[in-house]
Amino acid sequence: MNHSEKYEAAFVSALGISKDDLPGLQYQGVAAWDSIGHMQLIFALEEAFGIMLDTSDIIDLSSFEKGKELLRKYDVEL
């Protein structure tokens, strides 16, 4: 899996949603992405890329697109 696929897979598994729902997806935009789903998502992303997100980035990851931008700081190019 390349980085983009890993990134998508983390969302799909953590939130239990389909890949087609990902573009434009926002925090609290679907029931599964509430604060609990968010925590699952952070776990999934950290595991997928072997990184530890900073607090400021965890609370800033407010959309599918925003996450891509934030991950660049951790040398994950998507």
Place this chain on the structure above:
Amino acid sequence: MWSFESFYGNTAIVDESGGITTYAELKSAGEALISHMTLRTLAFNLCSNEKGSLLGYTAFIDAGIVPLLLDAELDRGLLCALIEAYKPDYLWLPQNIAQEFPLFAEVMAIWGYALLKTSYDKAFPLHDELALLLTTSGSTGSPKLVRQSYANIRANIVSIAEYLRLNATERPITTLPMSYTYGLSIINSHLWVGASVILTRKTLMHKDFWRQFENYGATSFGGVPYTYEMLDKLRFLRMDLPSLRTMTQAGGKLSPELHKKFAEYAKANGKNFVVMYGQTEATARMSYLPSERSLEKYGSMGVAIPGGEFSLIDVEGNEIHTPETVGELVYKGANVMLGYAETGPDLIKGDEQRGVLVTGDMAKRDADGFYYIVGRKKRFLKLFGSRVNLDETEGLLKAAFPELECVCGGVDDRMTVFVAGGGAPDDVISYLTEKTGFNRTGFKFVAVERIPRNEAGKTLYSELNELDH
């Protein structure tokens, strides 16, 4: 209930945009609202952490109108069933959902909330002491409600304000829904002392929450065990929050490891960490672990609150006096509810509890008199801090999927749905999460060959839980 006139110039509410509402404004808006209403009636308050919701609650309580607090996001089917069952005179709800009830006329609107008059007029008589109704398991829409009196609420407020040493300089930020007894107790006790409540609908996984926390100088927050797991994940202990004074925890048993971690943090940083225990049936609070003992006694939920008293009883109902012996926890105090209501005619009932609550929780006491929760007698779980009755959940599933043979079990903070035959169809999973509003990670589905039952056809839950791995 409160004496807003003593704190007229104080800020009562700071809202999400930083807007300020004084106690004087809260009082006069409350009077304007009440002037449109008939007293000693029943009103459903669809709560959200915003000032309209708080206005309705305080105005109703002060004027003797009985509110039932519900989450504004409650499943609409479940809400309609509650309206049918209790026939409230009014609905008080966010203005943007008022159009969902075209049959009810809008009487007035203020602060983003609207008052709707239903077609019912005093459908059921209300007992004189009845002040407030709260759900026992809000998410399943159960009609079983807790009846609280004015004296219950006052007793619990006074006690909480005393042991937390609250004063007008406090600024708690909301992390829990207002319709949830613990969230409500924070609002109640802070309005009592003239403090300022910071209202937010943002979760602590959102940047805006922390922006409000810092900008408005929050001094405290409360959290259920899951809140502390999230804070741990956020590496909260490394955050610099100079305004923070106190963190409280209730709504289920926090893991001893996290209890210790937060107690250590509090001690090292000059903050208070107060672990507590309560139930809606006791208005809210029954115990607290004083902050200065938090580290030494981690894992404990402390001692009875001022004015309350605990005892432990064995299976025969005899009191246990020996330390470290597990028994069922019994609480005595002026904050014990009047009783339950299951239907409208129950609202006329008086005090059935007489100040005594058999909690359904199993506990032990150490030699120093500190209590520890060790288990639960009744068939319910705490999902993300909210009580969920397993039998009611089974009932929901059976009604929606009559052909499906399933039962609900699980441990502590995760529900396991055992399904006989095949696995769990996707529509069962989405039905359950939609209906209850819980994140799907709170549920686990296990396919079993058949549901173990005894000869009488009763489900053998103990055998079932062995199949859960």
